[in-house]
Amino acid sequence: MKKVYENLEFAMVGHMKSLLESQGIRCEIRNEGGVSVAGEVPFTQVYPELWVLSNADLEKAKAFVEDYREKLRNQPVAADWTCPACGELVEGQFSECWNCGKPAPEPA
Ligand SMILES: [Zn+2]
Numbered sequence: 001m002k003k004v005y006e007n008l009e010f011a012m013v014g015h016m017k018s019l020l021e022s023q024g025i026r027c028e029i030r031n032e033g034g035v036s037v038a039g040e041v042p043f044t045q046v047y048p049e050l051w052v053l054s055n056a057d058l059e060k061a062k063a064f065v066e067d068y069r070e071k072l073r074n075q076p077v078a079a080d081w082t083c084p085a086c087g088e089l090v091e092g093q094f095s096e097c098w099n100c101g102k103p104a105p106e107p108a
Helices: 010-022 032-037 055-074
Strands: 002-006 027-030 049-052
Touching (some): 002 010, 010 027, 010 049, 010 055, 049 055
Antiparallel strands (some): 002 049
């Protein structure tokens, strides 16, 4: 088990998890809400983290995360959008709703 990614935003970590899983890399999120480590780690250090289950997938996962970060850096910041299906406010970098999986509506 190796940590490959962490982000203050839980939605971002969840998004990365589904991206890695779509690459056939099994992973899990730890520190959701800090529950599993409460009392041991100061709250400010508890971020959701993404862990790869198999060390054999680690390099591939790391490369994927790096690629993804690179892509985000080169991307113009997209505006947040509201999901037409469930009404959830979704951050601009997501191409589908983190809540229900609906793709972002085409820009008008
Ligand atoms: Zn939705």
